Structure formats: C-alpha cells, structure tokens
Amino acid sequence: MTRPSLTLGYVPGATPAKWARHWADRHPEAPLRLHGVTAADAAAAVRDGSVDVALLRLPTETSGLAVIPLYEEMTVAVVTAEHVLTAADNVDATELHDEAILIPADTVVDWPDAPGAPVEHRPETTEAAVELVAAGVGVLLVPQSLARLHHRKDLTYRPIVDAPTCPVALAFPEGPQSELLEEFIGIVRGRRPGSSRGQTQPERKRTAREKTLAKQAARAAAGKVARKPGRGRR
Missing domain, CATH: 3.40.190.10 (Periplasmic binding protein-like II)
Known part of the structure; x- marks a missing residue:
C-alpha cells in the first residue's frame, strides 16, 4: 500500500x-x-x-x-564588497541612478521604473547575474533571501529603503x-496541534471596568474568608 x-x-x-x-x-x-x-x-x-x-x-x-x-521580502542591491554603495547600511533609489543594473531573465523583482541603466545583456539566471556582479559588470536587484542564497565572500548587499517589496x-x-x-x-497559518478551523473563538478581552469589578469581588471574597467566625471569645 x-x-x-x-x-x-x-x-x-x-x-x-x-x-x-x-x-x-x-x-x-x-x-x-x-x-x-x-x-x-x-x-x-x-x-x-x-x-x-x-x-x-x-x-x-x-x-x-x-x-x-x-x-x-525587502529588495536589496547586490554589489562588490568594495563598491561605493557599501559605505552606508542601506541605500535609496536615487543612489542607483548612475549604476548599471543587471536584469536576469528569471528576475522576480517587480519594479518597472527601477533606477539605473539596464545592462543590455540579460543573463539567463540570477546565479549567472551574480557572477557578473563579481566581475564588476553591474548591480543586481533581488529579494534579500536570494542575495543570501547566492552569497559570496567578494560580494555583499544593501537594502533599498524605497524599493517595492517581493x-x-x-x-x-x-x-x-x-x-x-x-x-x-x-x-x-500557525494552527496548533489538535486544533481545527472550526475551533471556538478566543475569549473576549475584559474591559478595564470589568477587570476592576473582578478585583473588587476577589478582595471581598478574600475578606469574608479571613473573617470567617471560629470559636467565639470568652
């Protein structure tokens, strides 16, 4: 079976x-x-x-x-480790206007008006584009996870603060x-073991007044217990 x-x-x-x-x-x-x-x-x-x-x-x-x-995911710019864009922790789109931008055929960044000048040659894959970045051909725009996936010691990346997300x-x-x-x-979706889509809704949060009344009731009950009569005094 x-x-x-x-x-x-x-x-x-x-x-x-x-x-x-x-x-x-x-x-x-x-x-x-x-x-x-x-x-x-x-x-x-x-x-x-x-x-x-x-x-x-x-x-x-x-x-x-x-x-x-x-x-x-945030969009990042993959650059050589010595690139001028590495001077700061992140960059904005205006700092890419003078850069040559590599756009691989399998790009997943949806940014029609991306800054920079597209490199005429389009590599077939993101991995091939990373090789061209290392060779100093241009800058690559990718989701952060792809920059991590294709990490190399001679390359780094910087988040683009005003780029569209992926x-x-x-x-x-x-x-x-x-x-x-x-x-x-x-x-x-984070459902816990043994739960189901039809499980009951979580308990409603109490208002501040309801919490106050509950505390007062608890104090009153505690006081009654403390004052519960035992043997009378002689």
Whole structure:
C-alpha cells in the first residue's frame, strides 16, 4: 500500500524548513516531499499536479489557484564588497541612478521604473547575474533571501529603503482540499496541534471596568474568608 504524502514546491530563496519540521513532528506517517521549482514554473507545477502546494513569489499568473499571502521580502542591491554603495547600511533609489543594473531573465523583482541603466545583456539566471556582479559588470536587484542564497565572500548587499517589496505566498488548487493539504495549510497559518478551523473563538478581552469589578469581588471574597467566625471569645 502506498504511503500518503504531500509534495511542497518552493522557489529559490524560500525556506520551508520550519514548516517541514512541524509537519514531521505531527505527521510522521505521511512524508512531506520538498521539490524545488523555478519562480516562473511554480504556479504551473501546482496546476499540473507536479506539486500539491507551492511557496511562490508574486506577482505571477495564479488562475485556478487559491493564494494565501505569507510575507514580503525587502529588495536589496547586490554589489562588490568594495563598491561605493557599501559605505552606508542601506541605500535609496536615487543612489542607483548612475549604476548599471543587471536584469536576469528569471528576475522576480517587480519594479518597472527601477533606477539605473539596464545592462543590455540579460543573463539567463540570477546565479549567472551574480557572477557578473563579481566581475564588476553591474548591480543586481533581488529579494534579500536570494542575495543570501547566492552569497559570496567578494560580494555583499544593501537594502533599498524605497524599493517595492517581493511578496511570497502559498498557492494550491482551488476547490475542496485533501485532509493532508488542509493540515499543511493549518501549520503554515500557525494552527496548533489538535486544533481545527472550526475551533471556538478566543475569549473576549475584559474591559478595564470589568477587570476592576473582578478585583473588587476577589478582595471581598478574600475578606469574608479571613473573617470567617471560629470559636467565639470568652
């Protein structure tokens, strides 16, 4: 009999390790299979069933998919370790106007009016673009996780304070979901073990007046206990 399993696709830079650990703790009988996908192919992989669910980057074509936004990454400029932009902890867009900007074919930064002069040659991949940055050809704009993924000793990066962010989302087919997929969505959303989507709402927070009245009632009850009559004095 085939063991039940769930396949999670994830784009470069995404980090599903935390969710994979939680899944392994809760569902050791059903392996979570991790499958790397390119940013361009992630949504298609969900639609054609190559993966059951995917961590992907937005914007992308998500027709036929349900999408849960998860977080947004800052955009950074990858430069050589000696570059003038390393003088500060971060940069703004105006400081990039005179820079040659590398735009790989697999870029995931949605910044149509990005500053700088695009380099005519477009490398096929972000990894190839990083090599060109190291060779002094230009500056590369990527989400911070990709800068970390392609880290080199001769390169560094600086956050761009006014650049658009790079959203990451969870995507899965629209419609009824399998029990395993529902469980994984719950883990990503922070649902605790044993809880369910239909669990009761958390207790309403008390108002300041309700708290005061409760304290007064507690003091009064404590006083009654302290004054509870014992043997009378002679």
